[in-house]
Amino acid sequence: MSSGDLKSFIHLLEQADQLVRISTVVDPHLELACIVDRVSKGAGRGRGLLFETVLGSALPVAVNLFGSLERVGWALGTTDLEGMARQFAADLQATGEGDGERAMRVLSGKNEWQPVVVSNPVCRTVNHSRRGLKVLPPITAWPGDGGPYLTMTQIYSRHPDGGMLNCGMYRIQCHGSHTATIRCRPGSGAASHLAAWHARGMAMPVAVAIGGPPILNWAAAAPLPNDVEETAFCGYLQGRPLAMSNCQTSDLQVPASADIVIEGVIEPGVMRSEGPFGNHTGSYDVEASAPVFQVQSVHARQDAICPWTLVGPPPMENIQLARVTARLFLPLVRMVLPTLRGLHMPGEGIFHRAALVTVDPAEQRPLTEVARLLWDTLLLKGARLLVVGADDHDPHDPSAVFWRVLNRADWQRDLLIENGQMAIDARRLPAGEPVRCDPGMLAKVLARWHEYGLDGSD
Numbered sequence: 001m002s003s004g005d006l007k008s009f010i011h012l013l014e015q016a017d018q019l020v021r022i023s024t025v026v027d028p029h030l031e032l033a034c035i036v037d038r039v040s041k042g043a044g045r046g047r048g049l050l051f052e053t054v055l056g057s058a059l060p061v062a063v064n065l066f067g068s069l070e071r072v073g074w075a076l077g078t079t080d081l082e083g084m085a086r087q088f089a090a091d092l093q094a095t096g097e098g099d100g101e102r103a104m105r106v107l108s109g110k111n112e113w114q115p116v117v118v119s120n121p122v123c124r125t126v127n128h129s130r131r132g133l134k135v136l137p138p139i140t141a142w143p144g145d146g147g148p149y150l151t152m153t154q155i156y157s158r159h160p161d162g163g164m165l166n167c168g169m170y171r172i173q174c175h176g177s178h179t180a181t182i183r184c185r186p187g188s189g190a191a192s193h194l195a196a197w198h199a200r201g202m203a204m205p206v207a208v209a210i211g212g213p214p215i216l217n218w219a220a221a222a223p224l225p226n227d228v229e230e231t232a233f234c235g236y237l238q239g240r241p242l243a244m245s246n247c248q249t250s251d252l253q254v255p256a257s258a259d260i261v262i263e264g265v266i267e268p269g270v271m272r273s274e275g276p277f278g279n280h281t282g283s284y285d286v287e288a289s290a291p292v293f294q295v296q297s298v299h300a301r302q303d304a305i306c307p308w309t310l311v312g313p314p315p316m317e318n319i320q321l322a323r324v325t326a327r328l329f330l331p332l333v334r335m336v337l338p339t340l341r342g343l344h345m346p347g348e349g350i351f352h353r354a355a356l357v358t359v360d361p362a363e364q365r366p367l368t369e370v371a372r373l374l375w376d377t378l379l380l381k382g383a384r385l386l387v388v389g390a391d392d393h394d395p396h397d398p399s400a401v402f403w404r405v406l407n408r409a410d411w412q413r414d415l416l417i418e419n420g421q422m423a424i425d426a427r428r429l430p431a432g433e434p435v436r437c438d439p440g441m442l443a444k445v446l447a448r449w450h451e452y453g454l455d456g457s458d
């Protein structure tokens with residue numbers, strides 16, 4: 001199971017009754033997003049949607065394709081995510097590296113997973129450079145948004161000294177046919193490349209791919225180590241190298257099967273106002289200055305489809321992408337904290353902002369040490385809330401976690417606030433024996449259950 005491009009992924013979803021085609025004309029200004037919001041919250045069985053007729057755009061728009069754990073698994077080429085995670089854990093161990101990030105580097109650095117560069121890629125069949133961004137559907141999600149945005153992006157950049165190709169998912173606001181802004185947070189791969197180019201007074205080449213191999217949509221949003229190339233890691237995960245194509249205006253590469261490829265530059269010091277942008281926090285990011293992306297060329301496949309994702313109050317598609325990341329990267333956290341048992345990153349925290357973990361009783365180190373180890377991992381470095389519990393409950397059960405925290409944590413002793421992040425130690429088991437039914441009595445009650453007239457209520 002592996003989809004080389006967006007079109008075959010959509011076909012796969014359709015075969016599995018996981019996709020609805022909408023032929024009714026839909027307005028990209030607020031209407032499309034309003035539909036997606038409802039579907040993200042369960043309407044239409046949460047299926048993926050293909051808007052075939054979007055007002056003002058010749059391109060169909062695909063949304064919510066990654067709206068379930070199962071579908072993200074398919075994008076990664078598997079029907080067995082647990083199996084994939086176990087294999088990843090075993091492969092990391094087999095590298096012999098004690099450090100997770102180094103092990104990942106060794107794994108994805110193998111020759112067999114390096115992308116293959118092909119010539120005459122389908123992503124360059126049609127030249128839309130004259131119309132530029134106007135060829136794309138102008139999707140505005142929320143009434144207060146500053147304009148149309150591209151959200152399901154793969155943004156490729158490289159350090160001026162060469163080296164690794166970074167691929168990140170950052171939002172792009174379209175301001176005109178050849179002008180956009182890219183908002184990459186400080187600390188992101190693109191932001192650090194940008195700083196290096198601009199420190200030398202040079203324009204940074206940027207390539208944006210939209211669509212193509214679905215696995216890259218996951219990888220672009222996943223917190224990979226800076227020196228692990230997303231494209232090589234995807235090759236490893238799906239068990240075959242990705243096909244890439246060289247850019248026309250730079251030494252960057254984009255997936256050969258991408259639906260749309262936008263090339264351009266970010267000149268030093270050229271900024272403009274970006275936003276407001278309705279975000280996953282439930283409120284708008286306010287207007288702020290962002291680097292201007294000057295578009296030089298736009299190419300597309302003959303049958304291009306524009307994938308897009310809605311960002312806003314959860315649950316949304318991004319939660320499913322992040323759930324897969326949390327599961328796959330669990331072994332990396334275990335390499336740092338072998339006593340880690342369970343990990344849950346609740347959707348309300350849009351994943352990276354909260355982590356509920358359980359550790360086995362052998363873990364006797366104080367909260368300060370445990371929390372710092374966890375905050376030092378790529379997966380959990382952004383966790384504003386970290387709850388460390390004992391191994392007597394499932395961290396995926398919020399009620400169980402809340403119960404333990406409220407009854408076990410002593411706020412004088414079990415709370416750590418450091419660098420704007422908070423950790424709670426809920427491991428301390430109460431002194432008394434656990435309260436449970438008498439086992440003999442329970443067996444008797446179960447045997448007589450039908451006598452009480454309570455059948456069907458258990």
Ligand SMILES: Cc1cc2nc3c(=O)[nH]c(=O)nc-3n(C[C@H](O)[C@H](O)[C@H](O)COP(=O)(O)O)c2cc1C
Pocket residue numbers: 151166167168169170171172183184185186187188189190220221222223224309311318321
């Ligand atoms: C739907 C979606 C939109 C995102 N938008 C942004 C964004 O606008 N800016 C940003 O810095 N990160 C954004 N992110 C998070 C990054 O994609 C994520 O941090 C990723 O690891 C960045 O890659 P990098 O580590 O190579 O920089 C977004 C993630 C998702 C799922």
